[in-house]
Amino acid sequence: LLARGGFSFVYLATDLKSGSPLAVKDMYCEDEQELEARLSFFRREAKVLSLLKGAAAVPRYYAGYEKGGTARLFLEYVPGQDLIE
Numbered sequence: 001l002l003a004r005g006g007f008s009f010v011y012l013a014t015d016l017k018s019g020s021p022l023a024v025k026d027m028y029c030e031d032e033q034e035l036e037a038r039l040s041f042f043r044r045e046a047k048v049l050s051l052l053k054g055a056a057a058v059p060r061y062y063a064g065y066e067k068g069g070t071a072r073l074f075l076e077y078v079p080g081q082d083l084i085e
Contacts, residue, residue, distance in 0.1 A: 003082065007038050012077060021077040023059065027070060035069055042071040049075070 003010040007029060013022045027042050029035045042064070049061035060076035 007034075007041075013074075021079075022062070023075040023077045025073040025075060027072070029069060032069075039066065039071055042066070042073065046073055049073075 001009060002012050002023065007027060009026045009028065011024045011026060013024045014020070015022050025042075027038055029038050043066075046061060046064045049058065052058045053060065059078050062074040062076070064074070065072040
């Protein structure tokens, strides 16, 4: 576990094909009434990251996954200090 936000956890993982580190953003939602709004935020984040592909200081978006009440984004892992801390 790298971080926990308002509606997601971010984990450090390894791409099994390349061996490279990945950041996996895993959405959670305990309130069914908020599910569609949170999924919408995740979809929008994936779209924005896709559009910014190649921009400096923006992690690369590799893929997204959505099933039932959960969603995940697979992103480039960027090592370093969290700027919020």
